[in-house]
Amino acid sequence: MIDRGIGMRNIRTADVTAAVKEMCIEANHFLSPDMKEAIEHASGQETSALGRQILGQLKENMEIAGAEQIPICQDTGMAVVFMEIGQDVHFVGGSLEEAVDEGIRQGYVEGYLRKSVVGDPLIRENTGDNTPGIIHYSIVDGDRVTITVAPKGFGSENMSRVFMLKPADGVEGVKDAVLSAVRDAGPNACPPMIVGVGIGGTFEKCAYLAKKALTRGAGSHSEIPHVREMEEELLEAINGLGIGPAGLGGSTTALAVNILTYPTHIAGLPVGVNICCHVNRHAVRVL
Numbered sequence: 001m002i003d004r005g006i007g008m009r010n011i012r013t014a015d016v017t018a019a020v021k022e023m024c025i026e027a028n029h030f031l032s033p034d035m036k037e038a039i040e041h042a043s044g045q046e047t048s049a050l051g052r053q054i055l056g057q058l059k060e061n062m063e064i065a066g067a068e069q070i071p072i073c074q075d076t077g078m079a080v081v082f083m084e085i086g087q088d089v090h091f092v093g094g095s096l097e098e099a100v101d102e103g104i105r106q107g108y109v110e111g112y113l114r115k116s117v118v119g120d121p122l123i124r125e126n127t128g129d130n131t132p133g134i135i136h137y138s139i140v141d142g143d144r145v146t147i148t149v150a151p152k153g154f155g156s157e158n159m160s161r162v163f164m165l166k167p168a169d170g171v172e173g174v175k176d177a178v179l180s181a182v183r184d185a186g187p188n189a190c191p192p193m194i195v196g197v198g199i200g201g202t203f204e205k206c207a208y209l210a211k212k213a214l215t216r217g218a219g220s221h222s223e224i225p226h227v228r229e230m231e232e233e234l235l236e237a238i239n240g241l242g243i244g245p246a247g248l249g250g251s252t253t254a255l256a257v258n259i260l261t262y263p264t265h266i267a268g269l270p271v272g273v274n275i276c277c278h279v280n281r282h283a284v285r286v287l
């Protein structure tokens with residue numbers, strides 16, 4: 001139920017909970033259309049016979065997961081939620097953050113998804129319901145709320161890097177940093193992978209940009225010409241590393257390189273690299 005007030009649009013937090021619950025289950029059981037298309041395309045382009053076989057097995061795994069309602073990966077991830085909130089929206093019915101976490105809780109418990117979150121990073125006692133999630137908020141124009149749920153497994157998350165480059169390192173330094181992160185990740189990130197890259201901002205901003213870049217459709221490109229060119233060059237260079245599907249060799253190490261940029265300080269060139277495995281789960285709802 002959505003009510004409209006004068007100048008504002010009221011959205012119930014219960015509706016946020018319901019949407020997040022649905023997305024947690026959907027993202028973990030069904031590959032998004034852009035990723036299906038990317039893997040299908042890679043299967044036809046892969047030069048290695050073993051690589052083609054592995055890609056075929058990945059496609060079969062995804063079909064079985066959807067048909068039998070089982071997770072496409074046993075690591076159902078830590079729930080990362082992006083909330084783009086219209087400035088003319090007013091939430092009613094309780095705390096927004098509690099509503100998001102309740103959606104995660106319901107999705108992982110009722111969806112029989114693996115609970116992978118520990119409440120204290122040092123004591124490491126499992127919370128039992130995969131909460132809390134990682135929530136990123138941004139305020140945008142309008143009276144809509146766009147919610148993106150992107151469960152992130154830690155096989156690939158552990159391979160992520162932040163590089164604090166010098167401005168003099170330039171474009172080539174950025175490319176070298178990305179390639180070194182992928183090379184070091186090797187088979188540990190469950191290739192073929194999506195490589196999210198954030199350039200600019202500060203230490204934490206470039207990492208956020210790299211994470212956000214993973215939610216952009218595979219096969220899409222930056223609207224900035226020189227950034228698009230870098231995406232294409234990096235994808236070719238990464239696939240030239242020979243890591244291949246499952247790290248067993250081949251020409252498909254990455255399915256896409258997605259780059260987001262942001263203004264930065266005259267003295268810095270921060271670069272974040274957030275790698276995601278071949279499932280690259282994400283689901284979107286607009287309220």
